[in-house]
Amino acid sequence: xxxxxxxxxxxxxxxxxxxxxxxxxxxxxxxxxxxxxxxxxxxxxxxxxxxxxxxxxxxxxxxxxxxxxxxxxxxxxxxxxxxxxxxxxxxxxxxxxxxxxxxxxxxxxxxxxxxxxxxxxxxxxxxxxxxxxxxxxxxxxxxxxxxxxxxxxxxxxxxxxxxxxxxxxxxxxxxxxxxxxxxxxxxxxxxxxxxxxxxxxxxxxxxxxxxxxxxxxxxxxxxxxxxxxxxxxxxxxxxxxxxxxxxxxxxxxxxxxxxxxxxxxxxxxxxxxxxxxxxxxxxxxxxxxxxxxxxxxxxxxxxxxxxxxxxxxxxxxxxxxxxxxxxxxxxxxxxxxxxxxxxxxxxxxxxxxxxxxxxxxxxxxxxxxxxxxxxxxxxxxxxxxxxxxxxxxxxxxxxxxxxxxxxxxxxxxxxxxxxxxxxx
Amino acid sequence: xxxxxxxxxxxxxxxxxxxxxxxxxxxxxxxxxxxxxxxxxxxxxxxxxxxxxxxxxxxxxxxxxxxxxxxxxxxxxxxxxxxxxxxxxxxxxxxxxxxxxxxxxxxxxxxxxxxxxxxxxxxxxxxxxxxxxxxxxxxxxxxxxxxxxxxxxxxxxxxxxxxxxxxxxxxxxxxxxxxxxxxxxxxxxxxxxxxxxxxxxxxxxxxxxxxxxxxxxxxxxxxxxxxxxxxxxxxxxxxxxxxxxxxxxxxxxxxxxxxxxxxxxxxxxxxxxxxxxxxxxxxxxxxxxxxxxxxxxxxxxxxxxxxxxxxxxxxxxxxxxxxxxxxxxxxxxxxxxxxxxxxxxxxxxxxxxxxxxxxxxxxxxxxxxxxxxxxxxxxxxxxxxxxxxxxxxxxxxxxxxxxxxxxxxxxxxxxxxxxx
Numbered sequence: 001x002x003x004x005x006x007x008x009x010x011x012x013x014x015x016x017x018x019x020x021x022x023x024x025x026x027x028x029x030x031x032x033x034x035x036x037x038x039x040x041x042x043x044x045x046x047x048x049x050x051x052x053x054x055x056x057x058x059x060x061x062x063x064x065x066x067x068x069x070x071x072x073x074x075x076x077x078x079x080x081x082x083x084x085x086x087x088x089x090x091x092x093x094x095x096x097x098x099x100x101x102x103x104x105x106x107x108x109x110x111x112x113x114x115x116x117x118x119x120x121x122x123x124x125x126x127x128x129x130x131x132x133x134x135x136x137x138x139x140x141x142x143x144x145x146x147x148x149x150x151x152x153x154x155x156x157x158x159x160x161x162x163x164x165x166x167x168x169x170x171x172x173x174x175x176x177x178x179x180x181x182x183x184x185x186x187x188x189x190x191x192x193x194x195x196x197x198x199x200x201x202x203x204x205x206x207x208x209x210x211x212x213x214x215x216x217x218x219x220x221x222x223x224x225x226x227x228x229x230x231x232x233x234x235x236x237x238x239x240x241x242x243x244x245x246x247x248x249x250x251x252x253x254x255x256x257x258x259x260x261x262x263x264x265x266x267x268x269x270x271x272x273x274x275x276x277x278x279x280x281x282x283x284x285x286x287x288x289x290x291x292x293x294x295x296x297x298x299x300x301x302x303x304x305x306x307x308x309x310x311x312x313x314x315x316x317x318x319x320x321x322x323x324x325x326x327x328x329x330x331x332x333x334x335x336x337x338x339x340x341x342x343x344x345x346x347x348x349x350x351x352x353x354x355x356x357x358x359x360x361x362x363x364x365x366x367x368x369x370x371x372x373x374x375x376x377x378x379x380x381x382x383x384x385x386x387x388x389x390x391x392x393x394x395x396x397x398x399x400x401x402x403x404x405x406x407x408x409x410x411x412x413x414x415x416x417x418x419x420x421x422x423x424x
Numbered sequence: 425x426x427x428x429x430x431x432x433x434x435x436x437x438x439x440x441x442x443x444x445x446x447x448x449x450x451x452x453x454x455x456x457x458x459x460x461x462x463x464x465x466x467x468x469x470x471x472x473x474x475x476x477x478x479x480x481x482x483x484x485x486x487x488x489x490x491x492x493x494x495x496x497x498x499x500x501x502x503x504x505x506x507x508x509x510x511x512x513x514x515x516x517x518x519x520x521x522x523x524x525x526x527x528x529x530x531x532x533x534x535x536x537x538x539x540x541x542x543x544x545x546x547x548x549x550x551x552x553x554x555x556x557x558x559x560x561x562x563x564x565x566x567x568x569x570x571x572x573x574x575x576x577x578x579x580x581x582x583x584x585x586x587x588x589x590x591x592x593x594x595x596x597x598x599x600x601x602x603x604x605x606x607x608x609x610x611x612x613x614x615x616x617x618x619x620x621x622x623x624x625x626x627x628x629x630x631x632x633x634x635x636x637x638x639x640x641x642x643x644x645x646x647x648x649x650x651x652x653x654x655x656x657x658x659x660x661x662x663x664x665x666x667x668x669x670x671x672x673x674x675x676x677x678x679x680x681x682x683x684x685x686x687x688x689x690x691x692x693x694x695x696x697x698x699x700x701x702x703x704x705x706x707x708x709x710x711x712x713x714x715x716x717x718x719x720x721x722x723x724x725x726x727x728x729x730x731x732x733x734x735x736x737x738x739x740x741x742x743x744x745x746x747x748x749x750x751x752x753x754x755x756x757x758x759x760x761x762x763x764x765x766x767x768x769x770x771x772x773x774x775x776x777x778x779x780x781x782x783x784x785x786x787x788x789x790x791x792x793x794x795x796x797x798x799x800x801x802x803x804x805x806x807x808x809x810x811x812x813x814x815x816x817x818x819x820x821x822x823x824x825x826x827x828x829x830x831x832x833x834x835x836x837x838x839x840x841x842x843x844x
Contacts, residue, residue, distance in 0.1 A: 031446070031790075033446045034790050035786050035787065035789045035790055036787040036790045083710075086710065087772075089776075089779030089783050091780060091783055091784075092710070108782070134723055135723075137723030138720075138723050138726055139726070141678060141746070142726040144677045145577075145726055147677045147678070148576055148677055150574050150575075151574075151575075206790070249676075250573070250576075250675050251573065252572075252573040253567050253570045253571045253574065255574070286493070288490040290486075293486050296560065299560070299563055302563070303568075356493060356494060356496050356497065357493045358497065359526075360496030360498070360519065361497050363448050363496075363520055364518075364520065366448055367447045367449055367791075
C-alpha cells in the first residue's frame with residue numbers, strides 16, 4: 001500500500017495520505033524533532049445529522065444523540081477507554097460539534113499502543129440500559145453548565161433567531177428532556193449509520209511515521225461496508241427568523257452576537273470562498289480596521305470583540321461578537337459600516353494588509369501537532385488538502401474578495417442576540 | 425536544541441533565550457514581576473494596556489496595528505497574571521520567522537525594535553501618558569474585571585481564593601479592585617511605568633530560530649548602567665483556623681462548589697513537582713480519585729477537579745452540581761480526601777498520574793509558548809530545571825512523599841454559589 005505524498009514547496013512541508021482498504025482515510029504529518037504525537041479520528045456526524053435514511057428506513061433521533069453517543073463510546077465491554085489510555089500515559093478526549101464528532105489523544109511515548117486503543121474505541125460500541133442511564137446525570141450537569149454560560153447562550157440564541165428549520169438551531173447536547181429519550185437502540189442505530197470507516201478520517205501529526213500508523217491500521221481495522229446513509233436537511237428560507245433575541249442571565253457586562261445569514265446552496269464552502277471571507281473580515285473588522293477604531297473610540301467594545309465565519313453543513317453565517325454596555329449601538333454602527341462596505345468594497349491597500357496577516361497566521365498554524373491534525377481532517381471533509389489555504393491566499397485578488405462580498409453581509413438579513421444582566 | 429541560555433543584564437534583569445529552528449513563528453517576551461500590592465496592582469495592570477496602545481514611533485492605535493499587520497500578522501499582546509503573591513506584567517510579540525517573509529524584511533528585528541519601543545519609548549505627552557489612552561484602557565480593564573463574574577466557574581474559584589486569603593496579597597487579585605482602577609490618573613500610570621522599570625524583577629525571553637543577540641543588545645541598551653533596585657519577595661500565609669464557609673445565591677441552573685485547601689510549601693523544584701503529582705492523583709486526570717468516584721461512580725457532576733497552585737501552596741477542588749447534591753458532593757470529596765490522607769494510593773493511581781504529568785512536561789517542548797511559561801514559572805522559584813529534568817524528577821517521587829503531602833492538606837474555605 002502506498003501513501004500519496006502531499007507536498008508544498010513554498011514552506012517545504014509534506015504529509016502522507018492513504019485510503020486504507022478498511023475504508024478509513026489516513027493522514028500522517030511527521031514533524032521533525034517533535035516529542036509529542038497528536039492523533040484524532042473525525043466522524044462526519046454531528047448534532048445536525050439528526051434525520052437520515054439507511055436501508056430504506058427513515059430515522060429521526062432525539063436532540064443531543066450524537067453527543068451522547070460520543071460519551072458512551074468511551075465505554076466498552078472491557079471497561080473504560082480513559083483508564084486504558086491512562087496506562088499508556090496518553091491524554092485523551094473527545095468532542096461533538098454541529099458537524100463532526102472527534103476522538104483524540106496526545107502522547108509523548110507508546111504511540112502505537114494508544115492508537116490501538118483509539119481504533120478499538122471507535123469499533124466496539126457497547127451500550128446497555130444501565131450504562132446509558134448512568135450518563136444521564138453527568139450529561140445533565142454538562143447541559144446545565146452550558147445553560148449558565150453566557151458565551152454559549154448568546155451564540156445559541158443567535159442560531160435560533162437566524163434559522164427557522166435547520167438543526168443548527170438545536171443545542172449540541174440537547175436538553176435534559178430530550179436526552180431522557182435516548183436508548184441503547186437509538187445509539188446503535190446512529191452508530192451503524194454513521195460510524196462507518198468510509199465516513200471517518202484519521203489525522204496524526206508530530207513524532208510519527210506513516211509506516212507505524214499503517215502497521216496498527218492493518219492490525220486493528222475491520223473492513224466497513226460501503227457507506228450508504230443519506231442525511232436529510234430541511235428546507236431553510238433565506239430570510240432570518242427573527243431580527244432580535246434577548247435573554248437575561250447574571251452577567252456584569254452584557255454580551256452580543258450579531259449574525260448575517262447567507263445562502264448555503266452546497267454542503268460546504270470552498271477553501272477559496274473561505275479565504276476570501278477571512279481576508280474580508282480581517283480588513284473590515286481586524287485590529288487595524290476603521291470599524292474597530294470607530295467602535296473603540298465610541299467606547300462600545302473591548303478586547304473581547306471579534307468577527308468570525310461560522311459555516312458547516314448547509315449553514316453559513318458571519319458573526320460579530322463581544323461584550324458591550326450598549327449592544328444596540330454596536331449593531332447599528334456595524335450595520336452602517338456594512339452598508340458602506342457593500343457599496344465600496346475593500347481597497348487594494350486594505351486587501352494587501354489583511355492578506356499578509358492571514359498568510360502569517362496560516363503558516364504559523366503548521367507549528368502545532370493538534371492544529372495540524374484537526375486541519376487535515378477538516379480539509380479532507382471539505383475535499384482539499386492542508387496546503388490549499390496557503391496557495392489560495394497567495395493567489396487571491398481584491399476582485400475575488402469583492403465578488404465574494406456580494407453573497408455575504410446582507411444588511412437586510414441579520415439577527416442580533418443579546419445577553420443582559422438580571423437587573424439591566 | 426531547546427536549551428535555555430541565560431544572561432544577566434544588570435541587577436534584577438535577565439535575558440533568556442532558546443534557539444530552536446523547528447518553528448515557523450518566533451516569540452519575544454518581557455515580563456516584569458513585582459510583589460502584589462494593593463497600592464500598585466491596579467496601576468500596573470492598567471499600564472500594560474496603555475503601553476499596548478501606541479508608542480513614540482507609532483503614536484496611534486490604528487497605525488500600530490497596521491504595522492503589525494504588515495509584519496505578516498505579528499501579534500503584540502499584554503497580559504497580567506497573579507503568580508503566587510507576585511504580579512507578573514507581560515508584553516509579548518510573536519511573528520513569522522524571517523525565512524517566510526515574501527519581501528525580505530527581517531520580521532524578528534522589527535519585532536524586537538517594536539517591543540523595546542513599546543516598553544521604553546511610550547507615547548508621552550508633556551512627560552505623561554495621554555488622558556484619552558488612560559481613560560480608554562480604564563474602561564476596558566473595568567469591563568475585564570466586571571466580566572469575571574460572567575463565567576461562574578471562574579468567578580467561584582476567584583471568590584474562594586479571595587475569602588481564603590483575605591489578609592494576604594493573593595486576595596488582591598491580578599488587577600486590583602474596580603475601585604482602585606477607577607481612581608487612577610495618567611500620573612499614577614506613569615509612576616507605575618517608572619517604578620516597574622527601576623524595581624521589578626525583569627525576565628526577558630527570546631525563543632525561535634533568530635539569533636538572540638540583536639534582542640539582547642536592544643534590551644541591554646536600555647537597562648545597562650541604570651541604577652536598579654529590585655524588591656524582595658515575602659510569602660505571607662495565614663494560619664488555618666475554623667473552616668470558613670460562604671454561600672452566595674445567583675439566578676443560575678447549576679450550583680458551584682469550591683473547596684480551598686492549604687498545602688505544605690517549599691521552594692524546591694522537587695516539592696513543586698510532588699505537589700503537582702499529588703493534585704493529579706487526587707483530581708487532575710480522568711483516572712483520578714475525584715473523576716472516577718465523584719463523577720463516574722456517583723454521576724454527581726460533569727466536572728469535579730483539583731488544581732494545585734504551587735507558587736502559593738494551596739489547592740482548590742471545584743465542581744458544578746445540582747443544588748440538592750451540593751452537600752453530598754462535598755461529603756464525597758472529603759471521603760476521597762480521607763482515604764487519600766490515610767495513604768490509600770494504588771500503584772496504578774501513582775503510575776498513571778506520573779505518566780500524565782510527564783506527558784505535560786515533555787509536550788511543552790513542542791511549543792515555544794509552553795516552554796516560556798514552564799521556564800518562567802521555575803525561574804520565579806529560583807529553579808532552572810528543564811522540562812526533561814522535571815519529567816525525570818516526576819519518576820523519582822515516591823508514594824511516601826505523596827502520602828506525606830496529602831497528610832498536610834487542610835481544608836480552609838468552602839465557597840458555594842447556589843442557584844435560586
